[in-house]
Amino acid sequence: MQNLVVIGAGMASGRMLEHLFDTAPGAFRVTLFNAEPRGNYNRIMLSPVLSGEKSFAEIVTHDDGWYAAHGVTCRFGEHVTGIDRARKVVTSAGGETPYDKLVIATGSAPFIIPVPGKDLPGVVSYRDLDDTNAMIAASAAPGTSAVVIGGGLLGLEAAAGLRLRGMDVTVIHLAGHLMERQLDPAAGYLLQKDLEKRGIRVLTRASTKAIIGEGRAEAVLLEDGATLPADLVVMAVGIRPETRLANDAHLEVARGIEVDASMATSDPDILAIGECVELNGQLFGLVAPLYDQARVAAATLTGATAAFVPKQLSTKLKVTGCDLFSAGDFADGPTREDIVFRDPARGVYKRLVLEDDALVGAVFYGDTADSNWFFGLIQSGEDVSAMRDTLIFGPAYQGGTAADPLSAVAALPPEAEICGCNGV
Missing domain, CATH: 3.50.50.60 (FAD/NAD(P)-binding domain)
Known part of the structure; x- marks a missing residue:
């Protein structure tokens, strides 16, 4: 049984351990370090905890029982201070811990504006x-x-x-x-x-x-x-990948810890996942790519072949009552066409951006019911020219029969506006 040391008990490493225990139970003796004095919880659900809509217990993803059931040695609240690659040990306040494989999942640190008073209590x-x-x-x-x-x-x-x-x-x-x-x-x-x-x-x-x-x-x-x-x-002005340990260990680091598609660093026995990594100049801060990295890292650890390929991402705001969605690239350009729908009475705004007969970007506010369908079109890059006249109305107006844009317009409230423009 090999020794696996994981630094960081965030969402990426938690998902990686799930995959690892599912696919290769008993293959590794796992030691998990975390700077926080607790295990994994769903960080993207901290907002409902702040607002009082959820308790912390409701967002815990891996409790003490889960770690115990899988034989994980938990070193919570214990900072790793160094990595000795030659001797294959990590150093912490509790001494040295040997590893055969090491996964760095240190996440990111908040950027603090360097202004007078930034260190004041409060x-x-x-x-x-x-x-x-x-x-x-x-x-x-x-x-x-x-x-x-x-x-x-x-x-x-x-x-x-x-x-x-x-x-x-x-x-x-x-x-x-x-x-x-x-x-x-x-x-x-x-x-x-x-x-x-x-x-x-x-x-x-x-x-x-x-x-x-x-x-x-x-x-x-x-x-x-x-x-x-x-x-x-x-x-709340941004984050920076937490790369200090990797830097001190002389791994290749740019803005983040540089990895290849297998999530391996410049040292093949050390992997990195999550917000601390950089792949081909790209950083990652949303949960979907982090979970995909976790899947790939688990496969790499077991000797399987897997590759992390970044995909298009979408954004939604976790504020009750504020429905918004954005995906793709919605910057203006001379070869792009905008299709815009506005319904001021309902506070609805929809904008689609087309280029070369494909949907490349979308921004919705007030009505996001069809956002997953539009996101699928952006991801696929399929030709949407046949549905161009009714595209803004969503999947209900598409299908096997010829779409009638006039019927869609007739169903709109009198305050609604639709416009299309090129090269704006």
């Missing part, structure tokens, strides 16, 4: 359960206020959760509209209006100059001189 990031508990504790006192720096996915989920807990919340965002990586300006505008209806203040094109306070955070000073009161400051 300034938190939003990455793990401890951050979530700190935000819940800050919201317990009545009449408190929070400033969330960053209007991306995590920042908006944090803002919505804190607002549900009764805090006065302001989101400040450097770009011109929210979630600019996933949404176009029109969808970003609708999202902002929905958040404002919930009592969340949104400031776009706003930049943080300093966090100020005596002994703890009390306000955020903006570059334009405005001051926002803040008992809590949440930084």
Whole structure:
């Protein structure tokens, strides 16, 4: 039986161990290190924990019983401080642990804006359960206020959760509209209006100059001189792959730990998976590719042949009542055609981007019922020219009989608009 050491008990390594125990039970003696004093939980469900819609127990994916049943030696709350590749041991506070195979799944670290006051008590990031508990504790006192720096996915989920807990919340965002990586300006505008209806203040094109306070955070000073009161400051401005151990071990590292399609690093006995890795210049922060990497890594460990191939991804926001979807590439271009549907009365906006008779991008807000079907078209790259006139209406208007675009238009409310344009 070989010794397998895994550094990091996140979602990627948890899924990898599941695959490994299913396909090769008894092949490895597993030691699992985790910097957090706990095992694997579903990090993407921290937002419902913050909002009070779920408890932490409900998002645990692997409890102590699961680890015990599979013979995993758990070293939770124990930081790995070094990897000796020549001797094939990892070093931690508990001493040295030998390995035959090593998997690095150290994830990522939140990027902290280097402004004065960033280290004050009351300034938190939003990455793990401890951050979530700190935000819940800050919201317990009545009449408190929070400033969330960053209007991306995590920042908006944090803002919505804190607002549900009764805090006065302001989101400040450097770009011109929210979630600019996933949404176009029109969808970003609708999202902002929905958040404002919930009592969340949104400031776009706003930049943080300093966090100020005596002994703890009390306000955020903006570059334009405005001051926002803040008992809590949440930084949600991006992540950076956690590569320190790999760097110190002289593995090949660029922005992330460089791996090949089998998830092997520059050392064939060391694999890496999750947010800490880089493949062909690409980083990965969503759960779907991480789970695929986990499957491939488990296969590689057992000597099977498997390859991780990045795929198109889609985005949805985990804020109750805000229905949005985006996928593919929706940037403007001279060879591209936009098909846009708007229904202001229902707060619905849909935009499809076509190029060379294929659907290459989609942005929906307010009605995402058919998003999986559109995502499938983006992934397949199939020719959609035959359904171009009714494509915006979704799968209900496609099929074996000739589609009638006029019947689809007739079914729309009077406030609805449809337009198509090229090369915008």
